[in-house]
Structures are given as structure tokens and as C-alpha cells.
Amino acid sequence: MSAFSLESIKNNIVPHKYEDFVYAYGTAGFRSKAEVLDSVMYIVGILAALRSKKLNGATIGVMITASHNPEEDNGVKLVDPRGEMLEQSWEGYATKMANAKDGESLVQAVNEIISAQKINIETPASVIYGHDTRPSCPDLVKHLESGLQVSGAQAKNYGVLTTPMLHYLVRCLNTAGTSDAYGEPSAEGYYKKLSDAYKTAVKGYARLSPLTVDCANGVGAIKLREFIQHIPEEILATNVINDQTTTLGALNKNCGADYVKTNQRAPPTATIAPGDRFCSYDGDADRIVYYYVDKDNVFRLLDGDKIAGLAAMFIMELVNDAGIDSVKVGVVQTAYANGSSTRYLEKVLKVPVSCVATGVKHLHHEAEKYDIGVYFEANGHGTVLFSPAALNTIKTTEAKTPAQNRALQQLSALTELINQTVGDAISDMLLVETILTNRQWSLDAWDQAYTDLPNRLVKVVVADRTIFKTTNAERQVVEPAGLQAEIDAIVAKYSNGRSFVRASGTEDAVRVYAEAASRAETDELAYKVAQAVYDRGSGVGSRPLLQ
Numbered sequence: 065m066s067a068f069s070l071e072s073i074k075n076n077i078v079p080h081k082y083e084d085f086v087y088a089y090g091t092a093g094f095r096s097k098a099e100v101l102d103s104v105m106y107i108v109g110i111l112a113a114l115r116s117k118k119l120n121g122a123t124i125g126v127m128i129t130a131s132h133n134p135e136e137d138n139g140v141k142l143v144d145p146r147g148e149m150l151e152q153s154w155e156g157y158a159t160k161m162a163n164a165k166d167g168e169s170l171v172q173a174v175n176e177i178i179s180a181q182k183i184n185i186e187t188p189a190s191v192i193y194g195h196d197t198r199p200s201c202p203d204l205v206k207h208l209e210s211g212l213q214v215s216g217a218q219a220k221n222y223g224v225l226t227t228p229m230l231h232y233l234v235r236c237l238n239t240a241g242t243s244d245a246y247g248e249p250s251a252e253g254y255y256k257k258l259s260d261a262y263k264t265a266v267k268g269y270a271r272l273s274p275l276t277v278d279c280a281n282g283v284g285a286i287k288l289r290e291f292i293q294h295i296p297e298e299i300l301a302t303n304v305i306n307d308q309t310t311t312l313g314a315l316n317k318n319c320g321a322d323y324v325k326t327n328q329r330a331p332p333t334a335t336i337a338p339g340d341r342f343c344s345y346d347g348d349a350d351r352i353v354y355y356y357v358d359k360d361n362v363f364r365l366l367d368g369d370k371i372a373g374l375a376a377m378f379i380m381e382l383v384n385d386a387g388i389d390s391v392k393v394g395v396v397q398t399a400y401a402n403g404s405s406t407r408y409l410e411k412v413l414k415v416p417v418s419c420v421a422t423g424v425k426h427l428h429h430e431a432e433k434y435d436i437g438v439y440f441e442a443n444g445h446g447t448v449l450f451s452p453a454a455l456n457t458i459k460t461t462e463a464k465t466p467a468q469n470r471a472l473q474q475l476s477a478l479t480e481l482i483n484q485t486v487g488d489a490i491s492d493m494l495l496v497e498t499i500l501t502n503r504q505w506s507l508d509a510w511d512q513a514y515t516d517l518p519n520r521l522v523k524v525v526v527a528d529r530t531i532f533k534t535t536n537a538e539r540q541v542v543e544p545a546g547l548q549a550e551i552d553a554i555v556a557k558y559s560n561g562r563s564f565v566r567a568s569g570t571e572d573a574v575r576v577y578a579e580a581a582s583r584a585e586t587d588e589l590a591y592k593v594a595q596a597v598y599d600r601g602s603g604v605g606s607r608p609l610l611q
């Protein structure tokens with residue numbers, strides 16, 4: 065390990081691939097075509113080391129993944145010491161460093177951070193990193209390592225990992241030996257923590273029928289196979305499909321959570337009959353959606369909204385049965401949440417609901433405001449956070465009846481089973497399976513909570529998506545001027561109509577969401593709004609047409 069050296073930082077800078085490419089730390093870090101990311105990896109190594117130094121040598125995580133994006137993309141994000149996303153105030157530093165085109169300007173950007181954050185560069189730095197199964201990862205890792213090297217960071221490569229496992233490891237390493245120790249910092253430790261909790265949570269209940277898991281041909285296939293070795297088949301039966309992790313071009317292609325959610329259909333590789341139970345992960349296994357076909361073979365999606373409703377319902381009942389009503393539950397959603405789900409949460413469950421901008425980081429912080437904060441994006445990203453006070457109440461309350469005892473035990477198991485750092489497909493799957501097993505519910509029974517309003521997501525490619533600016537948790541567009549009035553006028557023509565538009569932080573497109581009373585109205589509304597976006601944004605390619 066060498067020392068932090070501005071001279072080395074300057075001399076080893078990795079040149080930008082294209083002069084005019086502008087980098088931005090977006091919804092989930094840097095994300096774009098893998099070919100333009102060499103220079104970004106180098107600066108991320110330096111930034112991670114600086115962040116660690118700023119936090120007195122706490123371990124910082126770096127995950128190389130482009131999650132749901134196509135295989136030719138890649139990306140990188142930083143993980144803060146408790147396993148949460150990089151503090152937002154540092155995103156600007158990341159962007160500034162990434163856009164420095166020569167050694168001098170990079171050193172200048174680094175010096176600005178050191179002085180603004182009052183960083184003692186003599187403080188040791190500790191960084192761990194991992195990556196998904198993309199073919200571009202090994203080369204990108206080398207550039208990251210070069211950035212870590214010139215920063216003198218103590219670094220450890222954890223190799224191929226799901227994103228949530230990397231978040232877990234970061235938290236374990238930073239809490240080791242404290243009263244707040246999160247777990248054993250290894251893949252084995254992660255599998256053991258989750259599997260032990262699951263066994264407790266379903267004890268005494270009959271196992272459900274096997275669950276088929278579409279792993280998007282990504283890292284989830286490898287890790288789920290390892291994980292299920294820790295649970296006997298009499299307790300959880302899974303069948304893994306879309307596990308071609310070494311087939312070029314297969315990752316996220318016509319499969320995975322994003323495909324299923326966006327297209328509202330099962331992957332073509334899934335043979336699905338009434339009564340079957342299916343779920344899909346995304347490419348780095350941090351999202352999950354469930355689905356089935358009803359008795360008429362009609363596809364039914366149980367997305368992040370449905371998971372939030374199920375989790376909130378179950379946890380609220382446990383809190384009630386445990387006699388710890390002082391512990392308040394809340395749910396966090398984004399504008400993509402189906403209107404029916406919000407109505408169900410507010411009117412049926414009577415649980416407070418907050419709406420925040422897209423991005424796990426926004427939901428996570430909002431969820432921390434509740435004693436137990438359930439947060440899910442409709443696309444299947446989410447988890448449940450237990451505050452220190454809630455954890456304490458669950459652990460210290462003395463049960464007066466067997467029913468109360470059972471509820472407290474169940475809650476306690478959930479605090480171990482649910483990944484507290486970030487949404488996690490494996491952990492979320494166990495949460496859903498726990499609830500369904502406790503209730504002995506089919507997917508159809510779960511689906512009865514409410515009926516989704518028909519909804520449609522459309523992507524519009526425009527000349528420059530950054531001109532689209534929004535407010536009010538992304539529910540209204542402020543720029544280009546006049547677009548919101550146009551959307552309002554279109555929406556007004558549809559019963560139960562709702563639509564909003566926003567620039568994606570992970571893809572070069574503007575996303576359009578629409579929902580209305582009927583499928584035909586929803587599709588028409590979505591495409592009319594998409595055309596307005598296309599016209600205002602000097603759309604690229606063909607005009608969106610109603611299909």
C-alpha cells in the first residue's frame with residue numbers, strides 16, 4: 065500500500081474516452097455505456113478513499129454494476145459506512161472529479177474536497193469493492209484499483225456479489241465488535257443470518273409450493289444457489305431460471321424484474337400455469353417482483369407496491385399482537401406508486417404514507433423517520449427499516465401471553481431477515497415467503513388486497529433529457545415551460561387519470577407514467593403525454609405511437 069499522493073493522482077489519470085462526454089452522479093451513481101467508464105472508475109477509487117479519510121477511516125464500499133440496464137452498460141456507486149447510499153452532499157464532488165479532463169484539474173478538484181471537508185490526508189482509508197457479472201467488470205476493476213492505489217487506501221476485492229451483499233458487508237465491517245454489530249462480514253455470514261431468521265419466522269407452518277425465481281441471467285442466480293444450500297427443501301423450495309450468467313448478451317435480456325414490470329408480462333422463458341408461483345430479480349439482485357396467472361391464464365403482477373402493502377399489513381398486525389402500539393409504522397412510496405396502492409395503505413390499513421423522489425436514497429432517508437419504515441418503489445426496490453428505539457422495544461418487551469410472545473419473536477426474526485441497509489431481492493423474497501407461509505396464502509390471495517389501476521410506463525428518447533426539470537416529488541414538471549399545462553389538459557380528459565414525466569437517472573431517456581380507469585384510456589393517455597414530451601424535447605427516433 066502506497067501513501068496518498070497528489071502527484072501520483074495527477075500522473076496516473078485515466079483519459080476520458082470522448083472529449084465532450086459529460087458525467088453525472090445520478091439516481092444510482094455513475095451509469096452509462098461501459099466503454100466510457102474507465103476514467104470514472106479511477107476517480108471513484110480516489111473519492112472512496114477521501115470519503116473514508118473524512119470518516120476517520122471507516123470502510124466505504126464501491127459496487128460496480130448497472131443493475132437493470134443492458135449488458136453493454138455499466139456503472140458504479142459508493143456505499144457509506146452503515147451500508148446506505150453515499151451522502152448526497154458528496155455527489156457533486158463525484159460529478160466534478162469525473163468531469164476533470166486532465167491531471168491538473170483533477171488535483172484541483174481533489175484539493176477543493178480536502179479543504180471543504182477539512183480532510184486529514186494522513187488518516188488511513190479503507191475501501192471494499194465488488195461487481196456484478198458484466199463482461200466489462202474486470203477491466204473497470206483495474207481502473208478502480210489504480211485510483212485506490214494512488215490514494216493509499218487499504219482495499220479488499222470481494223469479487224462477484226449482489227449489490228445488497230456489498231451493502232451488508234460494509235455495515236458488518238464498520239460495526240464489528242460494537243454492541244450494534246450487524247453480522248459476520250462474509251457471504252457465509254450473510255447467508256447464515258438470513259437463513260436462520262427465515263427458519264424461525266416460518267417455524268410451525270407448512271411449506272408453500274415451490275417458487276420459481278427468474279434471476280435475469282445475473283449474479284442473483286449464483287448467490288441464490290449458494291444461499292439455498294442453507295435452507296432445507298422442506299422449508300423453502302425454489303427453482304432457478306434465467307441463470308445464464310456467462311452467456312454473452314443474456315443479462316436482463318427479455319427477463320428480470322424490470323422486463324416483467326415494464327412489459328407487464330412473464331419472461332418468454334417462463335412456463336407459467338394457474339397456481340404457479342413466480343418472482344423475478346434484476347441484474348444485481350436488489351429488486352424483486354412477484355407474478356402469477358389467474359384461473360383464466362391472465363398475467364397478474366405483484367410489484368413493489370403490493371409488497372409494501374403486504375409487509376405493512378403483516379408488521380402492523382404483529383405490532384398490535386405484541387402489544388407495542390407505541391411503535392408507529394409508516395410507508396414511503398414514489399410517484400410511480402399505483403393510486404390504488406396508496407388508497408389501500410391510507411384508507412384500509414390506515415398507515416401514514418409519504419411520497420418522495422425516485423431513488424433508493426430518498427426513500428431510505430424518509431423511512432428512517434418512522435419507528436418502522438416500510439419503503440418500496442413500484443419497480444420492486446425496497447426494504448423495511450427498524451429504528452433503534454423500535455429494535456429496543458421488540459427486544460426488551462416481556463410477553464404476558466403466548467400470542468404476544470409469538471408476535472415478538474416474529475418481529476425479532478424480521479429484524480434479522482430484512483436487509484437493513486438497502487433493498488435486497490433475496491431478503492425481500494424471504495420476507496414475502498414468511499408472510500405468505502404464516503398466512504398460508506397463494507399469490508392470488510395476496511393479490512386480493514386491492515386492484516391496481518391500469519398503468520403504463522413509456523420511455524421517450526430526446527435530444528437532451530436534462531432539460532426536463534420536476535418538482536413536488538417529481539409529480540410536476542417545471543421545465544420545459546408549458547409542458548405541465550399541456551399534461552394537465554390531456555389528463556383531464558380521462559377518468560381517474562394521472563400522469564407525470566421525469567428524466568431517468570439511469571438511462572438516456574425521459575420516463576412517462578400514466579394510469580387511468582381502463583387499459584385503453586391508460587394507453588392513450590400515456591402515448592399522448594409521451595408525444596408531448598417528444599415534441600418539447602426534440603425527440604430522437606420515431607414519435608411514440610399508441611401500440
Ligand code: G16
Nearest residue numbers: 091092131132423424568569570571
Ligand atoms: C436505480 C435506483 C432506483 C430507481 C431505478 C430507476 O435502480 O436505485 O431507486 O428506481 O434506478 O431510476 P430512473 O428512473 O432514474 O432510471 P437500479 O435497479 O437500476 O439500480
